[in-house]
Amino acid sequence: MSDKIKVENLSCFYGKHRVLESLNINVVKNEILTIIGPANSGKTSFLRTLNRMNDFNPDYSREGAVYLDNDNIFEMNTEKLRKRVGMLFAMPIPLPMTIYENIVYAPKRLGVVAGKKSDQDAVVEQALKDASLWDEVKDRLDSSAMKLSGGQQQRLCIARILAINPEVILFDEPCSGLDPISTAKVEESMIELKEKYTIVLVTNNVKQASRVGDRTAFFLMGKLVELDKTGTMFVSPKQKQTEDYITGRFG
């Protein structure tokens, strides 16, 4: 198995405050790596560093390197990077347009799909099917995306990312605002997606990590405490802190 992403000695700062400390971590191709840890442990900062969404924050700075297939992402063009590394946010944020436009928006901008209507239709259908949303919305592609339910909106956001055909998808607590049934659907599609994509999932829900993760990383106070096969970690964690967290003694 080859490493899709390799993180070397990564430290991140907001102003003078250090949120991640000399992190070394790898993400294997076609796996789901879940990251768990209490609030303020640097999970989200780590995730947002992987597609450089933190670059917009003027207080943010970093050291170290992150390699995507041997290319240092900090030397890449950010738009190209974000095309290869898509991101799904905690809150579903459909753009203020129709379902159809939401999905073709990015492929059209990036030139992934030609202007031909039939090509666009194909992209929309495929993306929605991959995100298991097609059956629910195929009759109302031209209605506003804002009218969908929370879970549908989140799957629309997944479809939107799939439409640009990325290599890695980052999920930032994608189910924190969803009910259990919608959560199950999103998890289902994640497991299907790992056949084609590499996935990094940040979650506050330890059970979710045990359900979908191939490997799990435990972050605490900006440090990587433990990284292991999900099965191993949840059965016999090596560190005391990990055990306390996954058994619900703190956090």
Place this chain on the structure above:
Amino acid sequence: MRKIIDSVMETIVFICGILSIVFVALIFGFLLKEGFAFFKEFGVINFITGRFWYPVSNPPQFGILPLIVGSLLVTVGAAVIAVPMGVMAALYISEIAPKGVRDILKSFVELMAAIPSVVIGFVGMVTIVPIIRMTFNLPTGLTAFTGSLMLAFMAMPTIVTISEDAIRSVPWAYKEGALALGATRWQTVRRIVLKAAMPGIVAAVMLGIGRVIGETMAVMMITGNAAQIPHSIFEPVRTMTATIAAEMGETVRGGMHYRALFALGFVLFVITFIVNFVADLFSGKSKK
């Protein structure tokens, strides 16, 4: 006792609140009363489509078409200049400018709104007017175009501040969503930010235009005040507002000319009312 204070306060607040409606209704009623008498005597159609405004000749002619054309020409000209500039300035302030620059720019734009229109007219008269006359080689620099330029300057603060608010209230999450999909900053601004802020921007533009239509002092000083239908924007025009301001002092109270000016005021009121109404329609839409 407390109950009495309560109800007294409630009444006072109610009166203050209702007062603006009363004022508008009273002004409307007054204009209508004076104007209506005139309309009955002269005819609405004759008034609006008449090509000649000779209020003191014998027999007098009260055609306000040249005045309406004058107002429209100056206003449209000002909008063509001020709208793109204003919206782009708002975009720069809210999306691109670093924080220090933004604060300075914002306070200067607000300061711009505080300049009295007489001062703008006066400065325009001694600076822009000769420049226009020389660059375009005209017999006079007092033209509709000059008026448009100065009025664009006056409409800018309204357009900039209100569009800036609208642009800034677009949730950061929208931008983040688009950026995370690999859109560039400009693509995000154009397709997401401007689209989401559009109702607010339209409201800003309408309010800016409302200010321009109602503007009197500056246009009176720099548009040349010739009540004729112009053939190009480089000819003098006279606006409705300037006509009222210039002639009201010379009329006989209750006379035909006097009432014609009220009727003119009524037409102007209707126009500004429509503009404001449209602006309201859009800003209400953006809040939903």
